[in-house]
Amino acid sequence: MRFLTLLIVIQLWIPPLSAQSPGDLVKTQGIRYAIHKANIGRVIFTSRDIPLSALKPGDFLHHYVLTNKSNLFMTVFMGNSLTNCLHRLAPDWPADSLTRHGGYQFSLYIDHRLVYKSNILGAPYPQIKDTETTINKPLIDNDHEGTWWSQFFWGRFLIHGGDSALTEGSHLLRLEIRPYELLPSGVKEGVLIAAGDLPVSVNRKPKIDLSGVHLTPLQPYDGFGISKDGYDTNKLKQLKGWVEAGVFKHISSIVVIKNGKLLIEEYFNGEDRNSLHDPRSAGKSFASAMTGIAIREGYLKGEDQTLQEFYDLHHYANYTPEKETVRLKDLLTMSSAFDGDDSDGDSPGNEENMYPTDNWVKFTLDLPVSVTRPRDRWHYFTAGAMLMGDILNKSVQGGLEAYADLRLFSPLGIRDYQWPYTPQHVANTAGGIRLKALDFAKFGQLYKNNGVWNGQQIIPAEWVAKTFTKYKALPNRPDEYYGYLFWNKKYHVGDKAYETWYCAGNGGNKIFIFTDQPLVVVLMATAYGLPYAHVQEDRMMEEFILPAVLN
Structure with missing residues (x-):
């Protein structure tokens, strides 16, 4: 029995083999398991999350019934790390540049037809791109939705043709993975890293009695x-x-x-x-309602009032006279000059940069104006909606929270509600009112x-x-x-x-x-x-x- 146990351990784990090739840029974790060595270049699928140390060939799916409550996980066995694959595409670049401008390219085919291709940027972390030679991630995990970048890829696949391609019945799903690098000349794709096929029977439209x-x-x-x-x-x-x-x-x-x-x-x-x-950002619309009420009652003169009437902008970073001319209307229509765009992760005014700060108004007014976006163009700007609430709070009698209760919620018979607050304990019009x-x-x-x-x-x-x-x-x-x-x-x-x-x-x-x-x-x-x-x-x-x- 001890000999059999030892034999199983030897089969499951092998001393790390080199995953290096001549000319590699970074050192990888190597190939640590026999199952990895036997499947280099393959993507295999499982119905549950199985650590690589416990994965067996018997766990590989050869056919799967895909329902609305199915889970689907992938394990990718690579011969080298992503960074070293990217190094082949831009040999003169350092590792941090390669991982910042490149990543995995995932392509999903249904019945031999390419449905969705995505150049995944920013995930996984650079250190993982440098060292790991496997990917073990969910495509669908109904119990932990939105946890991993791989799940977002699957969600985008469904939106961009996958939902209509996965009609009821039998299909062949194929996943191909390549490296890509964003060079000055454009996107350069590398050779195939790994691929895998999975026959599926789709049953996503249940018959309801x-x-x-x-x-x-x-x-x-x-x-x-x-x-x-x-x-x-x-x-x-x-x-x-x-x-x-x-x-x-x-x-x-x-x-x-x-x-x-x-x-x-x-x-x-x-x-x-x-x-x-x-409701998250559906709460922004309450700032619009309160602005109209405040204008009627004379607390605000109108939506053409400018920021210089409410703030001394010389006291904030990146001063420019253009900031002073930003109107309330520009905040209400999300078309102000501020360099803030929630759809752009690199935008300095992205809302995710605002939340960790201890003063959201200062964060917003410190922002530079955009030098690239056309003036008056719409851009989703949560910080601007928050700023509208701060202007209301300092303008109306008793502050925004009490004023909204008096002029909006009480007349509507709304008594049970909860405001979220900014760090200065002002009712937050960025969203989230319950x-x-x-x-x-x-x-x-x-x-x-x-x-x-x-x-x-x-x-x-x-x-x-x-x-x-x-x-x-x-x-x-x-x-x-x-x-x-x-x-x-x-x-x-x-x-x-x-x-x-x-x-x-x-x-x-x-x-x-x-x-x-x-x-x-x-x-x-x-x-x-x-x-x-x-x-x-x-x-x-x-x-x-x-x-x-x-x-």
Whole structure:
């Protein structure tokens, strides 16, 4: 028995073999296991996370049933480290330059057709690129979504053609991995590092027994009567069944208001009508509402006021007269001159650079102005929305939190809510204000009513009209626009288009106010940071919710 145990250990582990080749730039970890040596150049797939030290050939998948709750992991056996592979592409560059400007290129094929190719930049860490000769990561891990860069690659694959390519039935999935380097002349691709095939049977569209799906009976709620309008209940049952089956993930609530009355109210994943939802950046739109109210009451003169009226900008870094001319309107339309863009990880004003600081206002006002972005071009700038809240806080009576309660929340009958705060304990308009789903619906219905609630003009009607003006076209998003911290787009059902203004936040949190239909729709979700969050809700709207409720 001791001899057998020793033999198994010898088979599982071998002394590190050199993974070096003549001319290598960095030293690697070598090839430490026999299973690695036997599979160099292969990508193998498993249904669970198995450490390399415990991986056996019997764990390799040769066929897999892919459902909405399946997990899929990959192990890549390489003959050398990524940095040394990149060194072949740019022999004169040092290792830190190679890893900063290069990485893995992943290509996914379905049935021998390239569906998605991605040059992965920034992951893994440079030290890992230097030393590791294997990759052991999830493509799908439903219990730990959004943890690894490999999962984001899979999510982008689904968005960029993978979802439509993986139709129900049998397919061949193939993953190819190469190195790439971004040279001054352009992207240079290297030779194949590893590849692997996996036959899959796709079963992602479960058949729902509609007789077993029960819609939630409607109950009265302060501010909303119960609608007597009909709708396609089978459509909604199908949607509810798909949410519960994991076709649509991390959905918390669906609320539909029609003609000012409650038509649909459903909750998922342990939430109910008393749950407070974190809408992330959908909370930015509350800064727009409060700005309109503050202008009406004379605390602000108008959206053409400039920053020099609120801050002595000479006291901040990177002073330029251009900062002084930034208007409130520029903050509301995300088109200020500041060098801040949340979609650009290298932008100095990216929100991720703001959060660790102890003074977010100083962080924002210290930023330089952009010297490359065309003036007045839209750019997503969370710090600007936060700054709008700070301006309100120092302008209105009693500070923003008390003023919002007095002028917005109390008139709407909203009593249970939670502000997040900046480090200076100012109500944070960057996002994250927590409300019940039905109270978010009240906010949406307030705009649908042109600012009126129970006969009271809470937000000026002219401010609602200004807010719902297409000031900025969204780059690379045809026929989509931005108003005053509200978004604009159209959904298509059949051959008809339905325009909506909406609040939007990370994770799939939305408040829709339709312009040509008597509808307000609230979707709350917790798919934070996941690439499918908004895409799946577009499907929900176009394939289920709108077809169910439209006349």
